[in-house]
Amino acid sequence: MPYPVVGVSPNQLPEWKALAAHAKQLQQTNLGRLFAEDSDRLGWSTFEVGPLHIDLSKNLIQQETLSLLENLARARCLPEAITAMLTGERINVSEDRAVLHTALRNGATLSGPIDGIEVAVAVEKVLARMEQFARTVRNNQRVGCTGKPFSAIVNIGIGGSDLGPAMVTKALYDFSDKSRDMYFVSNIDPIAIEEVFQRCDPATTLFVVVSKTFGTLETLTNAKAARQWILQALGEHEDAVAKHFVAVSTNGELVAEFGIDTDNMFGFWDFIGGRYSVDSAVGLTIMLAIGPERFRSFLRGFASIDLHLRETPLSENGPVLLGLLAVWYRNFLGAQSQAILPYSQRLSRFPAYLQQLTMESNGKSVRIDGATVDYDTGAVYWGEPGTDGQHAFYQLLHQGTVLIPADFILFAEPLGGPNAQQDLLFANGIAQTRALAFGRDDAELEKLGVPAQLRPPRRMPGNRPTTTIFAQRLTPEVLGALIALYEHSVFTQGVIWGIDSFDQWGVELGKELASELAPILTSATAPALDALDASTADLIARYRHMRGRPT
Structure with a gap:
């Protein structure tokens, strides 16, 4: 079957339905039991991806989960989609364009000119x-x-x-x-x-x-x-x-x-x-x-992930697996958002960067063939650097009523400052992934001497999924690899959902309306507002009055 897959809704596929049944079965267990029952859990859930080490072991998955997700990826022609993107096919269907950010860092595999351009x-x-x-x-x-x-x-x-x-x-x-x-x-x-x-x-x-x-x-x-x-x-x-x-x-x-x-x-x-x-x-x-x-080194980081995407089997492909896990949580476990938690002050703007990358790409409700989707697509991405977030919103991650998968980005070496503080920073990061995964039950609280009536608010349910992305140091190459990792994860999600991850028509309407309204706000004479809705007309009139313009 060629890519893109058209006329087929992914939630009607047997591979999708198999995952839905598997999710119900998996919800009867927890991460503590999954670790205890699988001595090889790290063997199939950790990967070296360019300069990055990726640990998926604290996710709500079994080895079977990844196999079922791979089956869905093949049913959605993900390998063909990867080839189509890297070779310059016009996969941005609504704009009739190729998608060649990989060519910026020698990651594409073009055999000739694209739109007449070498x-x-x-x-x-x-x-x-x-x-x-x-x-x-x-x-x-x-x-x-x-x-x-x-x-x-x-x-x-x-x-x-x-x-x-x-x-x-x-x-x-x-x-x-x-x-x-x-x-x-x-x-x-x-x-x-x-x-x-x-x-x-x-x-x-x-x-x-x-x-x-x-x-x-x-x-x-x-x-x-x-x-x-x-x-x-x-x-x-x-x-x-x-x-x-x-x-x-x-x-x-x-x-x-x-x-x-x-x-x-x-x-x-x-x-x-x-x-x-x-x-x-x-x-x-x-x-x-x-x-x-150093900019060239930055590009080499991207290229290392492009190469990994192109040459690594789906079952061991880091960006593909991250994308498939995003689909797993969004569509089968009901997660509505994804936290990005870099334990590096230098990456304080990284969550905001990923918000645009992910939400502008996959915030879509129309399939690539024009049909309206009847399943969930892009999640809300958000986050702050550790340890600031620990004193802000981690309470909800630990004991809230919503499931929020979280990516922890950690480094072994500091970029400066007191060297010993890096040890404490790293300890905080891995401690949070451990606490989120395994929690604290009544038996442990009793051993700690906590009275029975005080145990409920101190009970930590655990079973909160995290992915750990770990590197030696935040260098230009490592940063390029991190960005490319998420770029290809976003692409993977879009292929599964059958949407165009490379257009953004939803952004355009607001721009058009702003251009139409700006002259109305600034005109020297009172404008006619009858054609506008009552709310917009009233707000414009109030604005003009506050600015001393005739209404």
Whole structure:
């Protein structure tokens, strides 16, 4: 059967029904018993995936569970889907595009041009231009219009054009050039860009404007504010905008109209989606921070997972198994959300990054063939770094009434600070996975001398599933591997559910309506509001009144 599978609802398949029956059977046991009854549990549930060690043993699964999930994956043509993605087939059906973020790091297996583009050659050409530019900035050859080197770099973007560069730059701060401050502006709340203006010197600030079309409302609004700020301070220099702005875009006409020299425009392609673009030219700010060599190491981390995805059997394939477990919890055990818990302060933005990657990709209710789904799809992803989360929401994980699978991301070596604290940090992480899995019953509480009447609130049911992802140290390569691990997990989920993980039409309607409403808010005369719903019309009238505009 070719991929994509069309006209077939996954919940009607015998493989799906077998999993539903298995889930009912498995709910009669618990993790303590599963460990006690299976001496080889670690043997079939732990894997080496690139630079990552993945431990699935504390999940609510048996070896049979993984076999049944693999059967479902084959019924949904997952191996064929992986090949289709990596070879450049147009699997983004609603936009009629290939999906080739893997080509950004030599992970694709293309046999020829895609849309007339020799992809590997084009990617390397852009990388080389990025590297040349980054080196000139980092060694102070590229300077502002007053001849001063740049001390601040400001990335202006939104969505994938902000979340990726912001998350990675923060995560890899210990590998970055500390002589320059890095800022990220995405929100059109005016205070967001104003805070940057207050902290930066126009003469030493470089703006990187990231927008594929160079027409994204939020990005262009902030970019125009930045241009005005530069011109107010440095307008006597004819080349102020050209010297202080570069673009990551494919729209040369609008870039030039803005005042940016198109020689300082770095492009990418329609087959690279925004939330999959951090390793493209969208990562220019990252390269400016950590340098070309470390950026290449970052790409190698992605490539190691691409290779693993391509060459490893489904039964041992790390990203595939993570994706299948997400389906297992969502569709067969009723989980509505997934916690991401990195035990690294540097990864504080990683849960937010994964929110976009997962929820924009798989927050869909229509199948790839146009049919409405009648089963659950994408879960809510959320999280905070440990140990902060332990004093915030872990109570619900331990004793709440909802099932929330959690991914714990742990490291052996610290990136800095008192070395002994890493031992305590790691101890907290694995202690939480142990407590969530096995809990504490009345017998143990009695041994501890807890009076009978005080035992119920101290009783921990356990049986709360966790996955542990473990690495030596948070390096550029390890971070690239982590991102790719989740990218391919998201893809796996989408294939099982039969949805297009690479479009995001749900984002577009709000953008269109905002463009229609903005002139109504700012018009010099009282606008006609009859065509709007009563709530929207009333809120607009109240807003205009508060802003001193006629209503």
